[in-house]
Amino acid sequence: MPRFKLTIEYAGTRYSGWQIQKNARTIQGEIDQAARKVTGRKDFELYGAGRTDAGVHALGQVAHLDVSTNLPPETLRRRLNDELPSDINILTAAVVPHRFHARHDAVARRYVYQVATRRTAFAKAFVWWVKERMDLARVRRAADVFVGMHDFSSFAVAEQDEETSSLVLLERLDVVEDAAVVLFVIEGSHFLWRMVRRMVGVLVAVGTGDLEAEKAASFLSERSGIPARLTAPPSGLFLARVFYEGDRRDDSVSVVTPLMTSG
Numbered sequence: 001m002p003r004f005k006l007t008i009e010y011a012g013t014r015y016s017g018w019q020i021q022k023n024a025r026t027i028q029g030e031i032d033q034a035a036r037k038v039t040g041r042k043d044f045e046l047y048g049a050g051r052t053d054a055g056v057h058a059l060g061q062v063a064h065l066d067v068s069t070n071l072p073p074e075t076l077r078r079r080l081n082d083e084l085p086s087d088i089n090i091l092t093a094a095v096v097p098h099r100f101h102a103r104h105d106a107v108a109r110r111y112v113y114q115v116a117t118r119r120t121a122f123a124k125a126f127v128w129w130v131k132e133r134m135d136l137a138r139v140r141r142a143a144d145v146f147v148g149m150h151d152f153s154s155f156a157v158a159e160q161d162e163e164t165s166s167l168v169l170l171e172r173l174d175v176v177e178d179a180a181v182v183l184f185v186i187e188g189s190h191f192l193w194r195m196v197r198r199m200v201g202v203l204v205a206v207g208t209g210d211l212e213a214e215k216a217a218s219f220l221s222e223r224s225g226i227p228a229r230l231t232a233p234p235s236g237l238f239l240a241r242v243f244y245e246g247d248r249r250d251d252s253v254s255v256v257t258p259l260m261t262s263g
Contacts, residue, residue, distance in 0.1 A: 002069070013087070017056070152166055152199075200236075
């Protein structure tokens with residue numbers, strides 16, 4: 001039985017996250033149904049690199065699919081896409097060794113969060129519109145403190161996977177202004193449930209003056225419920241890349257959705 005590595009993009013607005021759930025539409029559930037139709041198989045494994053929440057999007061989610069089929073990878077990709085709704089798209093499919101695991105072999109993940117600084121008629125599902133003016137110099141100074149190895153317990157949901165350590169190596173947290181969008185580019189070894197959205201919420205609060213930078217920094221050394229109350233909405237969050245051993249890390253990141261010129 002071959003193992004396929006799938007790279008997937010999706011708009012998560014209509015879905016209850018990645019993971020299959022009873023009585024809810026999910027990304028994994030849609031791909032599962034498509035694989036059943038295309039291969040005629042019911043006994044297969046589909047495993048994603050990360051479990052994105054309801055409403056969260058992906059530019060480069062990775063999954064491995066173990067399924068008995070004679071279809072070449074490119075044919076499998078095209079036929080899966082024929083069965084999938086228009087807001088889920090398999091970008092690439094490749095046969096990989098059975099030792100490859102989409103989640104466990106990942107060495108880093110990159111998320112991008114988009115904050116709109118103006119009202120938009122077109123991009124509401126892909127941004128968080130922050131009406132208050134943000135001081136980006138304050139935001140960047142606060143963001144710098146989060147980079148490195150820290151305990152991010154304050155930024156996580158209490159019910160975490162026992163296998164997941166609250167110690168996270170945050171390798172990158174860039175704040176980039178592009179026309180009417182502020183991009184938060186966040187890269188690290190792994191991420192806790194809701195961690196990215198809570199970090200963005202805290203940093204935005206620093207930028208608008210609702211939270212002092214020193215207070216934000218204290219969340220790394222003492223447990224606090226404040227980040228949970230400041231959780232950013234899922235609409236602006238994208239799983240941009242999943243990195244594996246040997247992958248090249250480029251620094252280029254651009255606005256995901258168009259029509260966000262300052263006009």
